[in-house]
Amino acid sequence: MTSEAQRILVVDDDDSMRDLLSSVLAVFGTIDTAANGQEARAKFQVEEYAVILLDYMLPDADGLTLLKEFKELQPQTEIVMITHVREVKLAVQAIKHGAFDYINKDFEVEDLRALLQRAFEKRRHLKEILYLRSEVERLTDHEFLLGVNPRMQALKTVLDRAASTSATVLIQGESGTGKELVARYLHQKSPRVDKPFVAINMASIPEHLVESTLFGHEKGAFTGALKTTYGKFELADQGTLFCDEIADLKFEVQAKLLRAIQEGEVERVGGQKPIHVDVRLLAATNRDLKKLVQEGKFREDLFYRLNVIPIQLPALRERLEDIPLFVDLFLKRYNRKFGRNLRFSPEAISVLCHYDWPGNIRELENLVERLVAIHPGDTILPEDVPIDYQISDIAQLKSTDGDPDKLKAATDAFERGFILRVLEKEHWHQENAALKLGVHRKTLEYKLKKLNLTEVVDQRQLESKRGST
Known part of the structure; x- marks a missing residue:
């Protein structure tokens, strides 16, 4: 048709x-x-x-x-x-x-x-305006490809090759690793760059509206359907449709998505005729789709249709050597936004390079934005980094695989975090903190020295005294 x-x-x-x-x-x-x-x-x-x-x-x-x-x-x-x-x-x-x-x-x-x-x-x-194309362009950043990490360099090569095709791509990775940025990069490098890029998050759509959101609906198709409405497939016609959190798609709708991919046709809710669409589909998830297939929660045939070109994004803790470049990028962005001229000291960046980053790149950007917004000085020092980021636990432990001192490293990491949190609650007053910890003041001093925390705690104590005067 x-x-x-x-x-x-x-x-x-x-x-x-x-x-x-x-x-x-x-x-x-x-x-x-x-x-x-x-x-x-x-x-x-x-x-x-x-x-x-x-x-x-x-x-x-x-x-x-x-x-x-x-x-x-x-x-x-x-x-x-x-x-x-x-x-x-x-x-x-x-x-x-x-x-x-x-x-x-x-x-x-x-x-x-x-x-x-x-x-x-x-x-x-009209389609472009309806889908806020200007916003799509504003959010198209390629900086997630920054760095010297070998996995990211290899990934960029794969992405550049995949961009020139119309093959379906399945992007997998933890939250905050840049899955949508990968999708936008593929679109920007593709022959469809001048056509719409439409993104949809499956997890954010109410269950009863999923089908209508994807495929559209006719006027009167259901209560509240006051006019004919385009679905995301129609909005993305000739362009790219990015389905984030694809694992959350209802099982009964998965068959219709499969048909749309195979036949290049969709049918609106309440419609009587198929509508031809030419869409390049990209999907993403932070869950194990293979496991969901085995559990009968995700269609196997749809999985193979989506997984034509698989992309696995590394977590930030797997590319710590790229953190200085990200910090520089985010500093420029938020210095410009807030009219500041801040910099991170090498020691402060070192602290960040020893943190595990469970929230990945998104968490790092959030931290840099917060520090640029509220830090009173011109240079961010180690003691200016929030306590939670001072604890270099998981990243250090991963480097100790096979090390007979692994238990000691785990114990030190726990003590470091526990002591810092108690000190913060006691406004860095060591004697009060020692009482809370149930140890002698001298024991606490010994622990601080052993865990290389003396300088950090002294600096925080000095700042606390200044703030109270």
């Missing part, structure tokens, strides 16, 4: 005019014709048209009445009125009721084609 974006309906009771318009407009796609209002209504019920050329005077209907009917049912359809003479009053009436423009029957071929081209352009721009 021809894409609805290329189908035109010509409504005119003059046989020769219908033939002429069909011939002139054939360059745009499929042309349907109707000789009267009854035929036009019948065709309109079974097809969706991008543009309708509508004679103002038909033997059984008023063109203006048909215009209002069609625009109410399918407001996205552009309608051009055909008149015998140029009349300003008629043009104003038609445009007031939603007509795109009007022509008279002694039109010039090139003028008419240019008019139709503008109508198609308006539809394309």
Whole structure:
């Protein structure tokens, strides 16, 4: 079936005019014709048209009445009125009721084609506006590919190759690793770059609206469906659709998604006809889809359709050598946002490089933004980094695999975190903290020295005293 974006309906009771318009407009796609209002209504019920050329005077209907009917049912359809003479009053009436423009029957071929081209352009721009294309462009950052980590360098090579194809890509990785950024990168590097990029998070859609959100719905399809609405597939036509948290897709909807991928067709909720779409699908998840398949919670056939090109993103703790580059990137971004000129000392960056980053790149960016926003000085020192980030536990423990001192490293990591939190609650007063810990003051001093915390705690104690005066 021809894409609805290329189908035109010509409504005119003059046989020769219908033939002429069909011939002139054939360059745009499929042309349907109707000789009267009854035929036009019948065709309109079974097809969706991008543009309708509508004679103002038909033997059984008023063109203006048909215009209002069609625009109410399918407001996205552009309608051009055909008149015998140029009349300003008629043009104003038609445009007031939603007509795109009007022509008279002694039109010039090139003028008419240019008019139709503008109508198609308006539809394309409407889809872009509806989906906030400017916001999509603003969020298209490629900095997640920064760094010297070998896995990321290899990944960039794979992404550049995958971008030039229309193959489905399954992006997997922990939350905060940049899965949506990967999807946007693939779109920006693809031949579809000038077409829409539509992102949808499956986990954020109410269960009863998933199907309507993906495939759209017709007016009256369900309570509250007051008008025909595009689904995400139609909005992404000719472009890229990114389905995040794909593992959360309802099992019964998975079959319809599979059909959309295989056949290139979707059917709106309450609709009676398939709609052809040309969409490059990208999917992402932070869950193990293979395991979900084994548990019967995810369709195996859909998994293989999605997993044509698998991409596995490393966690930030697996690419710690790239943290200085990310810190520099985020510093520039938030210095500019807040009108600051802060820098991280090498020692402060070293603290960050020993943290585990369970929230990955998103957590690092959040920390840098917070420090730039509230830090009073020009340089961020180790003692300015929040206590939780001073605890280099998991990253250190992973480096001690096979080490006979692994238990000691784990014990030190726990003590370091526990002592720092108690000190913070006691406003860095060591004697009070020792009482809370149930140890002698000298024992606490010994522990601080042993765990390399003396300098940090002294600095925090000094700041606490300054703040209280």
